[in-house]
Amino acid sequence: MLAGVATLCAQEAPLGNSVKINLPADSPLTLISANLGESHVSQRGSAMVVDLDVSLTLHNASPKSVRGVTLLVAAQEFTPGGKAAVSVPSLDVGPDQNFPVHVKLRLLRPAQMGAGPLVQVNLDGVLFQDFSFYGPNRLDCRRTMTAWEMQAERDRKYFKSILASRGLNGLKQAMLESLNRQAERPRLDVQVSRGRAVGSAAVAAHDEQFAFLHFPGAPVEPVDGWAEVSGSEARNPRIDVRNLSSRPVRYVEIGWIVSDRAGHRFLAASVPASGPTFNLKAGSTSRVLQDTELRFSRDGGPVSIAGMTGFVGQVEFADGTVWIPNRAALANARLLGILPPSPEEQRLMDLYRKKGPQALADELNRF
């Protein structure tokens, strides 16, 4: 028994300098502490497993309130093409205040690790209350965090209007509706790979046309689109979009909904288009395309794709401003029950569940 305990101890070891936190010298955030907690490396058969549990405390050294932060997590020694990001939106961190960020990572590889840090954590961006931004923006987090902040403003405005017009009971009712919607939201398991890799298509592929939802006032409209579909797999979505606005657009994101043979609708993925090959001048048409493969399943069984619907979920103009659909448009298109809630709505639901309607009302009245 003692020998067994000794072997177990030999297989588990704490991690010392395995994580490197890189904040630029002129960063508006400074690192107060980085706690590795119960991070450890262990042997599982011939493979090595690294469990990293990093609790960071960051300090807002800028004169502005921070609304969101994105950290880029890279482990090049593992999965060379892979990278990850941890974002914390819906923050309200004033100048000279601290806030925590939690990074939990598991790495597995068949061989022993080399020397040096296993994981590098870099600051990718900080979004401030006035929508100004700091950071290298390698992951395009400026647009992502701006869109989250706009969703937060939209959803706070919605719940505040309910509080103003229908009082605390109305707010409770709206929250219960949100909670029910999320509990009943149909979920789909999706596996993603670049190129043809996810599954082995036994069914012959065919081109499936997209049907489109149109939102009033959207600056971009989808015109035509299709994807290769075989059974529960879909490949290479291609969607033509037209810029209806008078401003050039540098990013468009199409929401992709699939329906099964029973008529259930699921959010499958978002199809983004950006980069040097995507050029959408005012009044012009361009193509959103991705060389990717997705496989859909539910409760362990494949989901046969019977139909596909697309809608414009996000647009970024060349000047950096972002458009998102309003709440009424999403409700009219019956999308609120299909799309995940915005990060802010998720936070408000959690607050309501844990602290009740009065705490939620107090939070909404804060700003």
Place this chain on the structure above:
Amino acid sequence: MTHPDPSTLALYAGQDLGWFARWRTARHLARCRECRDEVQAFASVSDALIPLNELPPISWSRLAAEMRANIRLGLAAGECVRAEETGRPPGWWSGARALTALASMIALVAAGLFLQRPVPQAPPVADNGSAVLRATANGIELREGGESLSLLHVRTADVTYSAGAQGSMRAGYVDSETGNVTINDVYVQ
């Protein structure tokens, strides 16, 4: 390290353990974050029950009256059947009972066949060395050959996953330790 079973953690979260088991579990929790997360998840579930207090008021007296009426109806029906059976020669293996037993056996076999029917399974992931992203029970996993990178989230029931056709997967949740919404993205290139 031996972890307490989930039922013990659930009882601990609900403060329903005896003093010795509570002391022993608390000692374990002091040095095991995984189990602390589990207890937190159980506590969150009980928090989620708060909205159930919003149920509309139930007319218990009306419900009781309906139940009494149904019981009386059942008793009256039983009396009618007993009256018809009077005069029938008593026999343990009467035709009606044999028929009931046979029907029960057929129902049992049918249920077994129904439960064991072949269910279509999702095709296995082709392990041809290509990088594949997928959501797992506690995070997002990028697997490539024999290597993998997983960005994990704390255990909570309310995680929203979404995929990006450019080769990404996202999980959003409220971190019970920090209280902040946290969004994890993993990208494949």
